[in-house]
Amino acid sequence: QVQLQQSGAELVKPGSSVKISCKASGYTFTSYDMHWIKQQPGNGLEWIGWIYPGNGNTKYNQKFNGKATLTADKSSSTAYMQLSSLTSEDSAVYFCARLNWGFDYWGQGVMVTVSS
Amino acid sequence: DIQMTQSPASLSASLEEIVTITCQASQDIGNWLSWYQQKPGKSPQLLIYGATSLADGVPSRFSGSRSGTQYSLKISRLQVEDIGIYYCLQAYSAWTFGGGTKLELK
Numbered sequence: 001q002v003q004l005q006q007s008g009a010e011l012v013k014p015g016s017s018v019k020i021s022c023k024a025s026g027y028t029f030t031s032y033d034m035h036w037i038k039q040q041p042g043n044g045l046e047w048i049g050w051i052y053p054g055n056g057n058t059k060y061n062q063k064f065n066g067k068a069t070l071t072a073d074k075s076s077s078t079a080y081m082q083l084s085s086l087t088s089e090d091s092a093v094y095f096c097a098r099l100n101w102g103f104d105y106w107g108q109g110v111m112v113t114v115s116s
Numbered sequence: 117d118i119q120m121t122q123s124p125a126s127l128s129a130s131l132e133e134i135v136t137i138t139c140q141a142s143q144d145i146g147n148w149l150s151w152y153q154q155k156p157g158k159s160p161q162l163l164i165y166g167a168t169s170l171a172d173g174v175p176s177r178f179s180g181s182r183s184g185t186q187y188s189l190k191i192s193r194l195q196v197e198d199i200g201i202y203y204c205l206q207a208y209s210a211w212t213f214g215g216g217t218k219l220e221l222k
Binding site for chain 1: 152159161162164165166171172203205207210211212214215216
């Protein structure tokens with residue numbers, strides 16, 4: 001069965017970077033776009049960008065240009081998102097989601113807390 | 117950028133009631149519209165894709181429709197397990213979520 005297993009919660013300092021992961025299983029990792037979505041506490045969903053693991057192509061929401069960097073490791077079927085120059089506005093839950101017809105599978109989410 | 121205006125922001129309904137949530141797109145997006153349900157502390161779940169197609173395993177009381185640039189999600193007979201927050205998502209040009217509708221029991 002398809003699963004997206006994300007890494008654990010992160011507590012990071014302002015100005016630092018964090019890299020979170022999304023390990024895919026149960027399907028051909030290189031055949032589907034992987035998307036990333038942000039959800040701030042009590043808020044709605046915000047699309048960050050996607051990566052196509054087959055060739056590494058990426059596309060970002062302009063708002064996250066320079067903030068998020070998406071990569072993928074085909075050998076381990078794992079997608080990554082690095083967030084840089086972190087501020088309190090980056091404190092949120094971050095989801096990965098597979099694009100099929102809609103986002104049909106989601107990771108469980110990673111809570112990132114930015115605090116000194 | 118395409119904007120998705122979702123309404124209402126919150127909704128209180130009784131069991132077995134018909135519930136309708138709408139999303140208005142700022143421009144033509146064709147059928148590039150999906151709907152999601154999110155329960156507290158959980159990841160969103162796909163309900164409808166292609167504006168009208170029911171995702172696998174989703175109860176048939178959920179349905180989607182389109183009229184021009186307005187999209188609707190209908191729950192034909194509200195059940196307890198349908199309580200949560202609902203989002204629309206356009207995928208015509210990049211991806212944009214609606215603001216969400218919080219559905220509660222009356």
